[in-house]
Ligand SMILES: Nc1ncnc2c1ncn2[C@@H]1O[C@H](COP(=O)(O)OP(=O)(O)OP(=O)(O)O)[C@@H](O)[C@H]1O
């Protein structure tokens with residue numbers, strides 16, 4: 001049966017962590033929609049035109065090993081403001097959401113644009129300083145040469161672009177459950193999301 005969980009939230013709020021855990025717990029597929037924008041951004045940084053890149057995205061693009069760093073994140077948020085880029089990525093996301101085993105999609109406009117009728121809608125957030133600290137720890141653990149100040153600046157810049165753009169801005173959908181993980185560890189945040197989905201699936 002098709003069952004969709006839609007999760008939005010700002011950079012480094014914990015969307016991906018929660019989404020992967022939900023997909024594993026309930027045997028559903030997971031799409032990190034940010035990867036689509038990061039792949040487009042990476043191709044633009046390599047000199048391609050954004051709309052053409054979005055329209056010709058391939059599975060290999062999503063498997064690149066340079067998509068998790070700050071450069072791809074920044075490039076993603078720059079191409080994400082282009083309506084034609086967003087339009088070119090829409091069908092793939094909606095088709096993924098119809099997976100027969102159920103799907104969890106996380107991003108910025110899943111609850112509001114991609115899957116407004118999702119059975120579960122979640123907005124995961126945390127204080128910017130806490131999100132930046134989490135992302136800093138993550139990037140350092142990956143061996144990246146970053147500073148706390150630089151990561152906070154990048155997080156705030158992405159938040160501003162994502163929330164301030166005209167097309168599909170990041171906003172908590174009125175019917176989404178807001179999960180503020182500022183004072184939560186990963187286990188507690190995941191448990192809260194699992195409880196929400198279990199209730200929606202009838203226990
Ligand atoms: N509740 C939490 N407490 C502490 N660390 C967390 C929590 N949730 C996630 N993290 C850690 O914070 C980092 C960012 O989490 P995650 O990648 O899930 O965020 P995200 O919202 O998907 O980010 P982005 O949208 O920027 O890709 C990861 O290293 C993750 O392990």
Ligand SMILES: Nc1ccn([C@@H]2O[C@H](COP(=O)(O)O)[C@@H](O)[C@H]2O)c(=O)n1
Nearest residue numbers: 033034035037076077080107108109158
């Ligand atoms: N549904 C989405 C997902 C992402 N974006 C843009 O991509 C950037 C990177 O996303 P991450 O989830 O990997 O951080 C993000 O900052 C957005 O600009 C989007 O617009 N819509």
